[in-house]
Amino acid sequence: MTAxxxxxxxxxxxxxxVALKGVDLDVQRGDFFALLGPNGAGKSTLIGxxxxxxxxxxGLVSIFGHDLDKDNVAAKxxxxxxxxxxxxxxxxxxxxxxxxxxxxxxxxxKQALRxxxxxxxxxxxxxxxxxxxxxxxxxxxxxxxxxxxMVHSPRLLILDEPTAGVDIEIRRSMWEMMQEVNKQGTTxxxxxHYLEEAESLCRNIxxxxxxxxxxxxxxxxxxxxxxxxxFVLDIARPLSLAPIIAGYDIVLNxxxxxxxAVPKSHGLNRLFxxxxxxxxxxxxxxxxxxRLEQLFLDLVQ
Amino acid sequence: MNYSVAFLTILFKEIRxxxxxxxxxxxxxxxxxxxxxxxxxxxxxxxxxLVHGVSYMDYIVPxxxxxxxxxxxxxxxxxxxxxxxxxxxxxxxxxxxxPNYVILAGYVCGGIARGVLVGVxxxxxxxxxxxxxxxHWDIAAAVFVLTATLFALAGFIxxxxxxxxxxxxxxPNFVLTPLSYLGGVFYSVAMxxxxxxxxxxxxxILYMINAFRYGMIGVSDVQIELAFAMTGGLIVFLTALSxxxxxxxxxxxx
Numbered sequence: 001m002t003a004x005x006x007x008x009x010x011x012x013x014x015x016x017x018v019a020l021k022g023v024d025l026d027v028q029r030g031d032f033f034a035l036l037g038p039n040g041a042g043k044s045t046l047i048g049x050x051x052x053x054x055x056x057x058x059g060l061v062s063i064f065g066h067d068l069d070k071d072n073v074a075a076k077x078x079x080x081x082x083x084x085x086x087x088x089x090x091x092x093x094x095x096x097x098x099x100x101x102x103x104x105x106x107x108x109x110k111q112a113l114r115x116x117x118x119x120x121x122x123x124x125x126x127x128x129x130x131x132x133x134x135x136x137x138x139x140x141x142x143x144x145x146x147x148x149x150m151v152h153s154p155r156l157l158i159l160d161e162p163t164a165g166v167d168i169e170i171r172r173s174m175w176e177m178m179q180e181v182n183k184q185g186t187t188x189x190x191x192x193h194y195l196e197e198a199e200s201l202c203r204n205i206x207x208x209x210x211x212x213x214x215x216x217x218x219x220x221x222x223x224x225x226x227x228x229x230x231f232v233l234d235i236a237r238p239l240s241l242a243p244i245i246a247g248y249d250i251v252l253n254x255x256x257x258x259x260x261a262v263p264k265s266h267g268l269n270r271l272f273x274x275x276x277x278x279x280x281x282x283x284x285x286x287x288x289x290x291r292l293e294q295l296f297l298d299l300v301q
Numbered sequence: 302m303n304y305s306v307a308f309l310t311i312l313f314k315e316i317r318x319x320x321x322x323x324x325x326x327x328x329x330x331x332x333x334x335x336x337x338x339x340x341x342x343x344x345x346x347x348x349x350x351l352v353h354g355v356s357y358m359d360y361i362v363p364x365x366x367x368x369x370x371x372x373x374x375x376x377x378x379x380x381x382x383x384x385x386x387x388x389x390x391x392x393x394x395x396x397x398x399x400p401n402y403v404i405l406a407g408y409v410c411g412g413i414a415r416g417v418l419v420g421v422x423x424x425x426x427x428x429x430x431x432x433x434x435x436x437h438w439d440i441a442a443a444v445f446v447l448t449a450t451l452f453a454l455a456g457f458i459x460x461x462x463x464x465x466x467x468x469x470x471x472x473p474n475f476v477l478t479p480l481s482y483l484g485g486v487f488y489s490v491a492m493x494x495x496x497x498x499x500x501x502x503x504x505x506i507l508y509m510i511n512a513f514r515y516g517m518i519g520v521s522d523v524q525i526e527l528a529f530a531m532t533g534g535l536i537v538f539l540t541a542l543s544x545x546x547x548x549x550x551x552x553x554x555x
Contacts, residue, residue: 051392051395051396052395052396053392053395053396053554054554055550055554072398073302073398074398076396076397076398077302077398079396081392081396083389083392085389087388087389087390087392087393088390088393089385089388089390090388096314100310100314100393101393101397103306103307103309103310103311104307104310104311104393104394104397104399105302105307105397105398106302106303106304106306106307106398107306108303108306109306148393
């Protein structure tokens with residue numbers, strides 16, 4: 001069963017700007033799905049339409065089989081949305097923010113209190129329940145928006161750049177939380193500019209550019225299309241010039257650091273053998289950048 | 302889905318909002334009206350004598366109460382709904398399966414609640430200066446609630462179209478306040494010269510104030526039935542307009 005089905009979705013704004021030019025997209029139930037695209041590609045418009053924050057020009061959107069136009073209440077009940085920017089009432093406490101959202105979904109007070117506690121505990125915010133939300137840190141505000149989006153137990157959670165602007169430690173802990181939520185059966189659609197995040201968390205991916213889906217596949221099959229990997233090598237003794245090895249593109253980044261482009265057809269063994277022949281001892285090796293980033297740039301350029 | 306829970310959530314949120322900031326919402330009308338009663342009612346009113354057979358103080362009490370109801374029911378909704386748009390937490394409501402009529406009812410009832418509460422406070426203040434008895438409770442209560450409803454709806458529409466905080470103060474300052482003062486709060490239209498009486502009759506607030514005055518002290522410059530028809534008609538019109546605006550997403554959706 002598809003969690004989200006979009007057919008020929010178009011959006012033209014009043015100023016004539018065409019944001020979506022006929023998007024078709026299916027997201028399967030239980031998926032952790034990445035929706036990527038450069039700024040202005042149409043991601044926010046697409047999410048806005050799915051969340052009923054933007055009026056579409058034409059096309060069909062259905063959520064777990066409920067048409068967003070004809071069966072609006074059932075469709076909306078299935079979705080939870082975590083927006084890019086903070087959009088809760090910053091004069092209310094964390095508890096009130098989540099409780100109000102439960103109320104909007106028609107959840108009776110007793111049940112809402114129980115769910116609010118569960119969600120705030122899951123997001124490690126229970127201790128902050130009586131704190132006025134504007135006094136929370138950036139990371140806490142993000143987690144509060146996730147708690148709010150989950151209070152009615154949505155089957156589809158849309159996370160629009162949930163980790164933007166938060167430090168690495170909080171980002172990692174949010175990844176764990178998102179993975180836990182997905183394991184519990186919630187379908188997740190994630191948009192992010194941190195491609196490393198999409199690569200680590202998501203099983204399937206769509207890339208949108210200029211209002212059109214230009215790529216949609218499993219993450220693994222997309223990554224397998226890479227022909228070159230980039231590595232950073234730390235070497236034991238300083239060099240003044242980069243070594244020249246046929247088939248490899250090597251740049252001396254610092255006197256003991258080499259950036260190497262390794263074609264998949266050549267592999268690493270030949271590289272190490274050639275370096276060894278030139279008496280260059282390698283101390284350590286790591287990926288230079290995440291692989292998805294290279295593919296993403298190739299696709300959108 | 303249980304829409305009554307959603308309605309009560311919006312309503313209680315609104316009531317919590319204006320009671321939390323009571324020094325801004327409840328205290329100023331109490332002070333302002335006390336000054337009105339002291340200056341216009343006591344100091345000047347004693348020299349005016351009777352109007353339509355009642356003391357000037359008794360004559361102005363209904364108008365001052367209703368003027369407070371008008372301005373506070375309006376300002377509650379316009380400021381609250383505009384802030385909701387401005388801070389973008391309107392998105393919480395738009396994402397949720399809350400029908401437009403529930404959103405409208407929640408905000409309008411919040412405005413009515415503030416209008417009624419302020420009206421009761423002002424009525425309480427008036428008791429310090431005069432001991433008016435209410436002659437027709439049913440008429441007074443109906444006009445009281447209908448007027449609050451009408452101006453809460455008007456505040457909602459103002460908030461939908463507002464793009465800045467300036468936009469939410471233009472109508473109260475340049476339309477509502479002048480119309481209230483010219484609506485016969487402090488005088489009877491019978492005191493106006495001929496042409497001005499005709500012009501004054503185009504002011505809908507005149508009908509509401511006089512209907513309320515009739516409910517309280519049995520004196521009016523207008524037909525009560527006409528006042529009810531006008532208020533009811535305007536409520537129906539503004540409700541339909543508000544629902545249309547919400548349905549189209551004007552001012553709230555991209």
